[in-house]
Amino acid sequence: MGIMAFGCVVVKFSLFVKQISLILDKLTPAPTGSYSVMIGIVLVAVSTFVLLLLYMCYQ
DSSP states (O other), rough: HHHHHHHHHHHHHHHHHHHHHHHTTSHHHHHHOHHHHHEEEEHHHHHHHHHHHHHHHOO
C-alpha cells in the first residue's frame, strides 16, 4: 500500500511542478519529457499486482 501511495505522490508532484511554473510565468516552460508520470503509474500498477497476488495466495 505504501508503494501505491508513493506512486500517487510522484504523479501529483509532477502536476504540481507544471502548474507552479505556469503560475510563476517563467519564460521557459516546465520540461515535458519527464519520466515522473510514467514512474508513478508503474509504481501504482506494480503495487496493485502485488496486492492482488497476495490476496490470491492467502485464500
